Amino acid sequence: MLGGLHFWFEIRIFMHFIKKRRNKPLYKKFLPLRKNVQNRNKLLWFRKKKWQKFQRAFSRLKKKKLHDPKSYFLSTFKNFFSRKFKYNLQNKQRLSLFYGGFRKKYLKRVVKSTLKEFKSLNKHVTVLFIEKLETRLDTALYRTHFSYSFKNARQLISHKKVYVNNKVVQHNSYLLKKGDVITLDKDVFNFVILNILDSEMWPIPPKHFYVNYKTLQILVIEDIHYTNCLMYYPFWIDFNSFLKFYER
Incomplete structure (x- = not known):
């Protein structure tokens, strides 16, 4: 009898920790x-x-x-x-x-x-501090509307579909520098074009990026300035x- 109660008590504790760790929407x-x-x-x-x-x-x-x-x-x-x-x-x-x-x-x-x-x-x-967050590779894809979310941008990077200076980069936190060119694999061209068409193009891509939406290329042309920082966040x-x- 005591063994059965002890067993059910352990199950209740286990379920309690599972509910806490469960991912919420x-x-x-x-x-x-x-x-x-x-x-x-x-x-x-x-x-x-x-x-x-x-x-x-x-x-x-x-x-x-x-x-x-x-x-x-x-x-x-x-x-x-x-x-x-x-x-x-x-x-x-x-x-x-x-x-x-x-x-x-x-x-x-x-x-x-x-x-x-x-x-x-x-x-x-x-x-x-903002420069370290905004020069990330996944942030660049999101800001230029090549991806509809950061999760989507990270999936493109992890699947080796993103190139920086013609080299595959698999790190989301890769920091871009002035003069870097971001290109995409041809397999994801149609997917990225759909993302651009579905987006409202707001907010407008930052000024330190030059985006060519015909060839789907991103060029880092300058550093981040203090005057543009507040426009990066809608809150x-x-x-x-x-x-x-x-x-x-």
């Missing part, structure tokens, strides 16, 4: 942020009843407000410490979700390398508090 991560971080039109067109709560949260958002970098959501909390923690957490979640789900370890590593290089280079810390993000939080 992507759209549930947007609920606490109250913001369409990835600028997806699908968020406003759910038909199932279980998404009614989600639709109510986003019903007031219009297309004009989706691209307003000055608008942001800040919830109310009891004390200063919980409010500050939630503010930093939402800040991190917005940035992570926008780039397809960066892990905390990767963000910490990027912040530490940014602060080290900042001492030797005459650049603003925020610009240097509010406090980079100063983010860098201070992950500096530890």
Whole structure:
């Protein structure tokens, strides 16, 4: 009798940990942020009843407000410490979700390398941090509308369909430099063309990229400037508090 109870108790514990580790749908991560971080039109067109709560949260958002970098959501909390923690957490979640789900370890590593290089280079810390994220290979494919999401861009890279200076690159975090040329395999030309046609071409590709949509080539022509940084994100993000939080 005791052995049977012990067995069922172990099963309940095992199921409890499985439920915690189970992956939740992507759209549930947007609920606490109250913001369409990835600028997806699908968020406003759910038909199932279980998404009614989600639709109510986003019903007031219009297309004009989706691209307003000055608008942001800040919830109310009891004390200063919980409010500050939630503010930093939402800040991190917005940035992570926008780039397809960066892990905390990767963000910490990027912040530490940014602060080290900042001492030797005459650049603003925020610009240097954004430059490390925006010069990634998967970011370049997403910004130029060659892929409809970061996940799709990473699949193209992992399947050896993307070339940098006529060489296959399989690392998503490959940092591009001025003068680099990105080309694609001919097998994915039709797929990329469909992605470009289906996109709304908003936001417009950054100025440091020269895109030839006939030959499907991307050329890095200049460095990122501070004046263009705010236009890269359709939501509010406090980079100063983010860098201070992950500096530890």
